[in-house]
Amino acid sequence: MSDLTLSKRAQTIGDSPTLKINALARALKKEGKPIIHLGGGEPVFPAPQAAVEAIIEKAKSRKIKYSPSTGTPELKEAVAQYTLANYGQKVGPENIIVSAGAKQALFNFLLAIVNAGDEVVFPAPYWVSYPEMVKMAGGTPVIVRPAKGRLRVSFEELAATVTDKTKAILLNSPNNPSGQVFDADFIKQVVQLAEKKQIFLLMDDIYHKLVFDGKVCPNPYDYSQDGQNLVIANGVSKLYGLTGLRIGWAVSQNRSLISAMGRMQAQSTSCNSDLSEAAAAAALTGDQRCIEDLRSLLQHNRDVLMAELEQIPHIRVQKPQGTFYSFADFSYYNSDSQVLAQYLLEEALVAVVPGQAFGMDGHLRISFCASEDSIVQGVRRIKRALENLPIKEG
Numbered sequence: 076m077s078d079l080t081l082s083k084r085a086q087t088i089g090d091s092p093t094l095k096i097n098a099l100a101r102a103l104k105k106e107g108k109p110i111i112h113l114g115g116g117e118p119v120f121p122a123p124q125a126a127v128e129a130i131i132e133k134a135k136s137r138k139i140k141y142s143p144s145t146g147t148p149e150l151k152e153a154v155a156q157y158t159l160a161n162y163g164q165k166v167g168p169e170n171i172i173v174s175a176g177a178k179q180a181l182f183n184f185l186l187a188i189v190n191a192g193d194e195v196v197f198p199a200p201y202w203v204s205y206p207e208m209v210k211m212a213g214g215t216p217v218i219v220r221p222a223k224g225r226l227r228v229s230f231e232e233l234a235a236t237v238t239d240k241t242k243a244i245l246l247n248s249p250n251n252p253s254g255q256v257f258d259a260d261f262i263k264q265v266v267q268l269a270e271k272k273q274i275f276l277l278m279d280d281i282y283h284k285l286v287f288d289g290k291v292c293p294n295p296y297d298y299s300q301d302g303q304n305l306v307i308a309n310g311v312s313k314l315y316g317l318t319g320l321r322i323g324w325a326v327s328q329n330r331s332l333i334s335a336m337g338r339m340q341a342q343s344t345s346c347n348s349d350l351s352e353a354a355a356a357a358a359l360t361g362d363q364r365c366i367e368d369l370r371s372l373l374q375h376n377r378d379v380l381m382a383e384l385e386q387i388p389h390i391r392v393q394k395p396q397g398t399f400y401s402f403a404d405f406s407y408y409n410s411d412s413q414v415l416a417q418y419l420l421e422e423a424l425v426a427v428v429p430g431q432a433f434g435m436d437g438h439l440r441i442s443f444c445a446s447e448d449s450i451v452q453g454v455r456r457i458k459r460a461l462e463n464l465p466i467k468e469g
């Protein structure tokens with residue numbers, strides 16, 4: 076055997092399909108192709124002024140050093156205030172870990188709790204990284220699929236997959252890619268189930284303020300006894316459009332869990348970027364109108380997208396209740412979403428993400444965080460390209 080073989084882990088972990096589509100769209104654009112990118116996962120809004128000024132100020136100090144491993148006191152204080160304001164939970168620095176995006180916070184969580192063979196349960200459609208992260212941590216992903224034609228699992232469907240091997244449940248609401256929000260009754264039942272079974276429940280709340288039509292995301296703490304098994308992950312990427320800072324966090328009343336997550340981080344990345352932490356703290360404590368501006372723009376874009384999608388025959392769409400993604404069923408045209416997405420990229424020059432990546436083939440994720448004009452022109456191009464497909468019999 077060669078010494079240059081890759082680990083079994085490396086051989087089983089796939090590429091991130093969303094990052095791949097972004098790279099492909101970028102490369103085609105660079106070649107001069109008029110690509111419309113409706114596959115993206117970041118708001119086009121410019122960074123909040125306060126965040127920009129904080130970076131400049133920090134850079135001017137010429138002190139760009141290692142920072143405390145799990146976050147600067149200023150940023151942790153800002154996260155504590157955010158947690159109090161949005162979840163009614165009083166937390167201190169020992170309850171918070173700041174990481175390189177919610178993504179690393181999630182990964183730290185899995186590394187801290189999963190033993191080989193442990194199961195981690197989450198519903199489809201799911202964020203592309205969940206299965207791969209669970210596998211990297213040595214666990215087994217257990218995917219709960221909703222009934223045909225639905226984008227949300229019922230509590231009964233989810234509860235049926237919880238076994239003695241279940242270590243945690245991951246919930247993302249509003250959901251990437253479906254844009255659907257789990258209602259209060261569902262959240263209440265899952266919180267109570269996780270508490271009764273003594274398993275962790277991680278709420279991936281990265282889109283929790285980007286909800287439409289007056290909706291508010293239920294607060295899981297309303298239904299929990301002591302919150303010891305509950306973890307909330309969030310960050311500045313989506314709310315403030317600060318994806319490039321790579322700042323997210325996890326909060327829990329369970330200090331030994333947060334401490335273990337901190338050890339994972341200290342031994343891998345040491346700490347976060349000093350500049351980014353200053354900017355994230357400024358965004359959290361600065362003028363918050365940018366969130367409402369973004370939310371209302373996204374709601375408008377959602378409506379524009381829905382009106383355009385309605386013009387495409389034979390697809391099934393459920394109105395997104397939050398996020399900046401729609402997840403329509405295009406299986407009439409091709410049940411292999413990878414093939415269909417590739418066709419649309421080549422034929423219509425529109426980038427969308429195949430549903431296969433989110434555990435639901437036949438669907439396409441179409442983002443509405445692009446400009447209104449891109450949304451309108453992009454969907455019209457998709458419609459025309461679909462009209463060119465051979466007509467189905469029957």
Ligand SMILES: Cc1ncc(COP(=O)(O)O)c(C=O)c1O
Pocket residue numbers: 116175176177178179202247251279281309310311312318321322323
């Ligand atoms: C559901 C979900 N969770 C977590 C993340 C990670 O966000 P970040 O690492 O940028 O904070 C994303 C990003 O796309 C996401 O969609």
